[in-house]
Amino acid sequence: xxxxxxxxxxxxxxxxxxxxxxxxxxxxxxxxxxxxxxxxxxxxxxxxxxxxxxxxxxxxxxxxxxxxxxxxxxxxxxxxxxxxxxxxxxxxxxxxxxxxxxxxxxxxxxxxxxxxxxxxxxxxxxxxxxxxxxxxxxxxxxxxxxxxxxxxxxxxxxxxxxxxxxxxxxxxxxxxxxxxxxxxxxxxxxxxxxxxxxxxxxxxxxxxxxxxxxxxxxxxxxxxxxxxxxxxxxxxxxxxxxxxxxxxxxxxxxxxxxxxxxxxxxxxxxxxxxxxxxxxxxxxxxxxxxxxxxxxxxxxxxxxxxxxxxxxxxxxxxxxxxxxxxxxxxxxxxxxxxxxxxxxxxxxxxxxxxxxxxxxxxxxxxxxxxxxxxxxxxxxxxxxxxxxxxxxxxxxxxxxxxxx
Numbered sequence: 001x002x003x004x005x006x007x008x009x010x011x012x013x014x015x016x017x018x019x020x021x022x023x024x025x026x027x028x029x030x031x032x033x034x035x036x037x038x039x040x041x042x043x044x045x046x047x048x049x050x051x052x053x054x055x056x057x058x059x060x061x062x063x064x065x066x067x068x069x070x071x072x073x074x075x076x077x078x079x080x081x082x083x084x085x086x087x088x089x090x091x092x093x094x095x096x097x098x099x100x101x102x103x104x105x106x107x108x109x110x111x112x113x114x115x116x117x118x119x120x121x122x123x124x125x126x127x128x129x130x131x132x133x134x135x136x137x138x139x140x141x142x143x144x145x146x147x148x149x150x151x152x153x154x155x156x157x158x159x160x161x162x163x164x165x166x167x168x169x170x171x172x173x174x175x176x177x178x179x180x181x182x183x184x185x186x187x188x189x190x191x192x193x194x195x196x197x198x199x200x201x202x203x204x205x206x207x208x209x210x211x212x213x214x215x216x217x218x219x220x221x222x223x224x225x226x227x228x229x230x231x232x233x234x235x236x237x238x239x240x241x242x243x244x245x246x247x248x249x250x251x252x253x254x255x256x257x258x259x260x261x262x263x264x265x266x267x268x269x270x271x272x273x274x275x276x277x278x279x280x281x282x283x284x285x286x287x288x289x290x291x292x293x294x295x296x297x298x299x300x301x302x303x304x305x306x307x308x309x310x311x312x313x314x315x316x317x318x319x320x321x322x323x324x325x326x327x328x329x330x331x332x333x334x335x336x337x338x339x340x341x342x343x344x345x346x347x348x349x350x351x352x353x354x355x356x357x358x359x360x361x362x363x364x365x366x367x368x369x370x371x372x373x374x375x376x377x378x379x380x381x382x383x384x385x386x387x388x389x390x391x392x393x394x395x396x397x398x399x400x401x402x403x404x
Contacts, residue, residue, distance in 0.1 A: 064399065074304040081297055098277060129252075176207040177208075289301035321375060353375070
């Protein structure tokens with residue numbers, strides 16, 4: 001500004017000051033400066049807009065720094081006892097499911113497998129013999145029963161024939177005895193020759209011998225009937241014998257099944273000497289297994305961390321859960337990489353963290369103090385959010401959930 005104009009302005013100010021009377025009050029600032037009022041109004045409007053936008057920004061988001069990445073840690077353990085002969089992995093190595101991790105000495109289990117195979121072969125041979133014997137025994141017992149019944153009928157007919165011969169011999173003997181008695185009286189009177197009497201005596205002896213033979217034949221025929229009846233009764237037990245044979249075949253079949261089960265178990269034990277990775281993951285705690293070590297069943301000797309299955313456990317205050325719902329979008333800021341990863345709410349915990357603590361607080365003792373509780377919320381990363389597998393369980397994160 002030129003010096004003349006500055007002097008002129010100063011002079012005008014002095015004249016105005018001189019024109020004012022001592023009783024005049026100074027004018028208000030906004031009266032003397034009308035543009036300041038307009039500027040303040042604009043500033044208030046801008047501040048209100050900014051405040052509203054800030055409120056909208058934070059009202060639509062819920063965040064916490066009490067969060068970390070969680071994941072499954074799969075322990076790998078032996079299922080059989082054995083001597084470690086081979087280790088094929090190292091710490092922090094990524095392996096695919098089915099990769100051979102450790103091998104145990106298989107020789108003892110191979111011997112057990114060979115023995116089980118031999119026992120199965122023996123059981124199958126016994127079963128085959130028992131199964132073949134069932135129809136043979138069934139046919140034999142049926143034939144024996146028929147033969148025994150036929151023999152019984154034949155022996156009964158022989159008894160009838162022997163009884164007929166006995167009756168005939170008895171009649172002949174009775175006639176010869178009567179003739180002998182009559183001839184004995186006549187020979188005493190010398191009415192018949194002595195020779196005729198002797199012939200009658202010889203005939204009586206012959207018929208008596210024939211009678212005794214007929215009686216013996218009847219007894220023999222009856223004993224044969226008794227034997228035939230015993231044979232019939234024995235043959236009638238054929239169905240029971242067949243049932244016993246079938247039971248033996250069933251027992252042999254059960255032994256075959258038992259031998260097969262033992263063989264399968266022996267094969268499983270042999271397979272268990274090769275320990276494979278159950279899932280894709282990174283090897284950890286490999287130092288727990290060494291070559292030459294004797295491991296026992298159920299003894300864990302390394303762990304796998306599947307990096308594809310990780311999530312975030314965020315402990316939000318209970319007052320932050322009002323608008324949270326499963327499926328809402330979340331941004332996960334990872335401190336280690338200073339990056340954000342996309343995720344969403346999978347589920348909200350069924351109870352506060354205090355309920356799952358080792359010593360849950362007991363408010364019924366009278367020392368109740370109201371404290372804002374925290375509820376765990378499970379956040380799942382979106383598919384493909386971490387293609388380089390940078391995230392690790394235990395990392396600290398700051399999740400922000402967009403609730404509106």
